[in-house]
Amino acid sequence: MLQLKTLLCVFVLSFPIARAAEINVADHGVVPGIDATYSLNRLIESLKDQSDVTLVFPKGQYDFYPENALEMYRAVANHDNGLKRMGFPLFDCKNITIDGGDSVFMFHGRMVPVTIEGTRGATLKNFSIDWIRSFHAELTIVESNEADKSFVVETDPKLYPFSINDGKVLFDRYGQQDPIGSNMVFDPKTRSPIYRTKDYAVNSNRAKVTALGKNRFRIENAVKNAPPVGSVLVTYGVHPTSRLCPAIHITNSSDVKIENVTVYDAGGMGLIVERTDNISLDGMVVTSTEDRIVSTRADATHFIGCKGTIRLENCRFEHMLDDGINVHGAYVKVAEYLGNNEFVCEISHFQQWGLIFGQPGDKIALMSRTTVLPFYETTIKAIKTLNEHRFVMSVSDLPESLPEGPLSVENLTWYPDLVMKNNTIRENRARSVLVTTKGKVMIENNYFSSQMHGILIEGDNNKWYESGAVQDVTIRNNVFDNIGFAVTERYPLLASPLLTAEQHMGEGQYHRNIHFTGNTINSFNGLLVNARSVKGLDISGNKMQFSTDYPVVDEGPSIVLEYCDDVTIQGNKASGFAKPLTVKATDTTDPVMDANGGFESE
Incomplete structure (x- = not known):
């Protein structure tokens, strides 16, 4: 018997073992210090009929320019369609891996760094994406005059080149001239939107701009309240030029992995995924560089019309100008x-x-x-x-x-399950999580601190047309920290379809089976859950603690229920608030309330 085992071992060891091909990109002219675009595009094209290939990048900074990039008309969901020039055009591949070796991929123009289309089995790992010049501008407030609502800003013209003509400022972004357009004010100490940031919004159409020299200019006739000295006005242009360049675009693919990838900037979203079956993110980071406050122009991640499982673990998304993640049909x-x-x-x-x-x-x-x-x-x-x-x-x-x-x-076929565990989403404009999918949703052990709602379960057939009334959602053991510092009734959890004046509730609830349990909420406004048209809602075992990080505001009931059924509210504890937190229920079948400390019915 021993001899037979020995012979079998010899046979196995002597038989050729099939291994995935590893290709050092340096052997094909892709090296730091030069424009890597054309050489990389040629290399990828040469591998079109091969499978199980890994492209390995020796550590360094690789620069990509648009002049020699492959160009193609691309429709990109939640962006502006058009001709896109690509750094990594990964089309119709099978089991391809891009291993950046902890390199920086630096882009120098209006490009989409990574495009994955029609690919089964793709892995992106160990690299970062950035642009030599951002798609937004950051202007530091150095003088502020509340009397006449004017203020003076200072900026670095190398980072954010601009020109002023006829009382208007235009920012030079890769051959296009952008006005102030959309904008908001950030706090450089917290690296978050400033408290009540809408109070300082600039009306770009009315603004009168005067050059003052020393990289400074005055803005007049544009705000209701002058922003405070030391804050930073972030401007990011207008449609249709403000969402042209997502960092990673994935469509019509399956079994995609993103591991240890950092996105520092994008003229759109960090990651946009369409009609893809199974995708996992582990250790993906969207953040800003040391010399910038803001990271991406829009969402960190966005998924539309996918299926299988979307899995996010150990990710960190911060400083975006929109949401952390949005999943919908x-x-x-x-x-x-x-x-x-x-x-x-x-x-x-x-x-x-x-x-x-x-x-x-x-x-x-x-x-x-x-x-x-x-x-x-x-x-x-x-x-x-x-x-x-x-x-x-x-x-x-x-x-x-x-x-x-x-x-x-x-x-109904293309709705995914969603698993989110051990992630951090913070210091961004808008929400941490938007989720409208009929798949099973698990959101567990995450940290959320966003300017608007923590988790928004919406669905609307009139504005964004994002579908997916939920059927099975569990939100447990998360930390919600100072959610809603935009003020105006922002909740750790809002679950409600968005209806116009012409729309109305039908027979039966829109959302079903939402479990919000065991979460910790640090709150300056006392808000917890707002639910409308939900059947099967469990709000249990949550701990609310009063926070002094922002001014105290009274924004009404802590829990608001409208047209809900089968609701349980039990074992929740509120501490440190000046008065009991209230629960308001209208047109709702008798909610079960039991053993809630610091809460009372309105």
Whole structure:
């Protein structure tokens, strides 16, 4: 028996072992100190028919310029479509790995650093993405005159080059001249939006700008309140030029991993993912550099129309000009019913134009745009794209008659599960988490500190057209720290569809089965949960502690319930507040309340 085992070992050891190919990019002319774009594009193209390939970058700074980059028209969800020049065009690959070796990939123009399309098995790891010049400008307030609402700013013209003509300031960003446009004021001490930042918003259209020399200029006739000295005005332009360059764009792919990747800047989102099956992020960081306060122009991460599992662990997202993560589907309008089970459909939001809504075999729901509730489920038989805005879709079956009023469709096949564990999202404009998916959601052991809501579970069929009434959400053992320092009723958890004046509740709740348990909330405003149109809501075992980090404000009831059913509120404790926190319920089936310390019913 021993001899047989020995022979088997010899046979196994002598048999060739298949290994993934490792390619040192330096052997193909991709080296620090020169424009790496063309050589890298050629190398990637040469590997098109190979699989199981790892591109290894010796540690260094690799520079990428747009002049010799591959260019292609690309529709990018929640961005501005157009011609995109790419640093890493990874199309139709199979099991490809980019191992940056802790290198910096530095971009010098309007480029999309990484594009992954039609790829099964991709890993991005061990590198950072930055731009030599940011897509926003940071202006330090050096004088502030509350009497006439004027203020003086100072900036570094090397980092944020600008010109002033006819009372207007324009910032030079890679061949385009951007006005002040969207803007907000940050606090350099906290590296967060300043408390009540909207009070200092600049009206770019009215602003009169006067050059003062020494890299300074005065802004007049533009604000209701002059921003305080030492704060930083961040300006980031206007549509359609303010969301052109996400750092990483992934579409129509599967089994993608992002490990130990840092994004320092982007003219859009850090990561935008569309119609992808399974993606995991481990140790991804979106943050700003030492000489900048703000990181990305928009969300750190955003996922639309995906399926499988989206997994985020050990990530840190901070200083963005929008949300930490947004997971959702898309409501698409029915423009016309052609008969014979065939519809003309229109992609609803202008920043979703070009979206791939579905494919034959996908299960979809037909729904009323008035009540935002589904009334029939069917299957796609065929889809024909007419243009970026419209497509013709035929389905397997329909009810005998369609209801009156405007209709929409949503894709039920392409909704993912979401797992978020041990992440930090903080010091950003807007929310920490937006999630509207019918998949199973687990948000556990994270730290959230955002200017607006902590977790927003919304869904709307009128503004952003982000679909996905939730079915199973667990939010537990997280820390919510000073959520809502924008003021105006921002909650650690807000769960409610967004309805217009023309829309109304239908029969039955929109969201279902939300568990908000065991969380710690450090709060200056006493707000906890706001829920509307939810069936199955558990608010239990949460600890609320009074915080003195911001001025004390009374923004109403701590828990607000409207048109909810099957609600349990028990074992929550509030301490340090001047008076008991209140619970207000309207049009809600008798909520169960038990053993809540520091809370009372209104």
